[in-house]
Amino acid sequence: xxxxxxxxxxxxxxxxxxxxxxxxxxxxxxxxxxxxxxxxxxxxxxxxxxxxxxxxxxxxxxxxxxxxxxxxxxxxxxxxxxxxxxxxxxxxxxxxxxxxxxxxxxxxxxxxxxxxxxxxxxxxxxxxxxxxxxxxxxxxxxxxxxxxxxxxxxxxxxxxxxxxxxxxxxxxxxxxxxxxxxxxxxxxxxxxxxxxxxxxxxxxxxxxxxxxxxxxxxxxxxxxxxxxxxxxxxxxxxxxxxxxxxxxxxxxxxxxxxxxxxxxxxxxxxxxxxxxxxxxxxxxxxxxxxxxxxxxxxxxxxxxxxxxxxxxxxxxxxxxxxxxxxxxxxxxxxxxxxxxxxxxxxxxxxxxxxxxxxx
Numbered sequence: 001x002x003x004x005x006x007x008x009x010x011x012x013x014x015x016x017x018x019x020x021x022x023x024x025x026x027x028x029x030x031x032x033x034x035x036x037x038x039x040x041x042x043x044x045x046x047x048x049x050x051x052x053x054x055x056x057x058x059x060x061x062x063x064x065x066x067x068x069x070x071x072x073x074x075x076x077x078x079x080x081x082x083x084x085x086x087x088x089x090x091x092x093x094x095x096x097x098x099x100x101x102x103x104x105x106x107x108x109x110x111x112x113x114x115x116x117x118x119x120x121x122x123x124x125x126x127x128x129x130x131x132x133x134x135x136x137x138x139x140x141x142x143x144x145x146x147x148x149x150x151x152x153x154x155x156x157x158x159x160x161x162x163x164x165x166x167x168x169x170x171x172x173x174x175x176x177x178x179x180x181x182x183x184x185x186x187x188x189x190x191x192x193x194x195x196x197x198x199x200x201x202x203x204x205x206x207x208x209x210x211x212x213x214x215x216x217x218x219x220x221x222x223x224x225x226x227x228x229x230x231x232x233x234x235x236x237x238x239x240x241x242x243x244x245x246x247x248x249x250x251x252x253x254x255x256x257x258x259x260x261x262x263x264x265x266x267x268x269x270x271x272x273x274x275x276x277x278x279x280x281x282x283x284x285x286x287x288x289x290x291x292x293x294x295x296x297x298x299x300x301x302x303x304x305x306x307x308x309x310x311x312x313x314x315x316x317x318x319x320x321x322x323x324x325x326x327x328x329x330x331x332x333x334x335x336x337x338x339x340x341x342x343x344x345x346x347x348x349x350x351x352x353x354x355x356x357x358x359x
Contacts, residue, residue, distance in 0.1 A: 013206040020207030049183040049224020053096040056204035095230045121149045129237035132253040159229035166216040175314045177282030183258045187239035264342040299356040
């Protein structure tokens with residue numbers, strides 16, 4: 001690896017810190033006024049995504065087309081991987097703009113949902129992803145695109161709904177970075193494209209990470225959460241199973257079940273609360289503070305404690321996943337074991353939190 005690798009990332013991190021510092025300490029910007037659903041009690045700047053997303057996009061474009069290599073291999077050696085990366089960057093940009101508009105004027109949920117479905121469908125139609133569903137591969141492309149359009153939009157909004165506590169989304173994405181490499185895809189290992197894009201993203205977010213540390217002075221806003229949601233869900237679809245098989249020689253596809261490993265407790269908590277609110281006939285798109293991480297902060301654990309608890313839970317599932325991969329257990333059995341363990345741990349925290357809040 002070239003010696004200038006740390007220096008290039010140091011420069012990028014400093015640029016991110018400077019840009020975010022200017023925004024946090026300036027008089028302009030979008031402000032989040034606390035209400036009864038908020039976990040913060042002071043007016044705080046938001047829409048931090050409008051700074052780290054452009055830094056990420058520009059840095060990635062420099063890597064792909066310019067002289068800045070960040071210490072990674074020349075992108076020409078990754079030809080089979082970068083064919084649709086510009087579409088990924090365009091989608092991240094569009095979702096960031098859509099989120100920023102929503103931060104400013106609060107788009108109607110129906111309009112935003114319609115736009116999100118259109119953007120995701122277009123990206124999927126262009127890429128025609130080659131994935132499997134519960135290891136089954138003989139699926140018509142139109143069925144894959146239709147299913148993924150709905151599934152990805154749901155996942156993107158789930159990320160947006162769960163962005164409500166300092167550093168929660170950041171720590172979850174950090175653990176997600178290590179989880180995706182266990183899905184047997186070299187795409188996420190050094191020095192392949194998935195690894196490179198995640199690395200550039202985290203360094204581009206350094207300024208936001210610094211100011212989002214509890215007690216946060218800057219929130220991500222929809223401009224960041226929607227763009228990150230699209231990035232993390234769409235990126236695996238860029239891997240090519242015909243040219244990027246596993247180290248053992250067989251063809252390996254990204255499976256829909258693999259999305260669970262990105263953030264297991266995001267899925268369980270998000271779906272559980274949606275079902276709960278649906279059964280209680282509450283508005284599904286209305287902001288609330290019923291998520292488990294939110295109710296956990298109302299106990300003596302607090303924000304930092306809640307962050308530590310969920311980080312440890314995600315880390316524990318990651319550790320068990322590593323063991324199951326080492327033991328070469330089948331994909332379906334691995335998913336079943338990890339899902340049941342995650343559900344059990346979530347239930348334990350739920351019961352404990354409910355008793356504490358009742359007390």
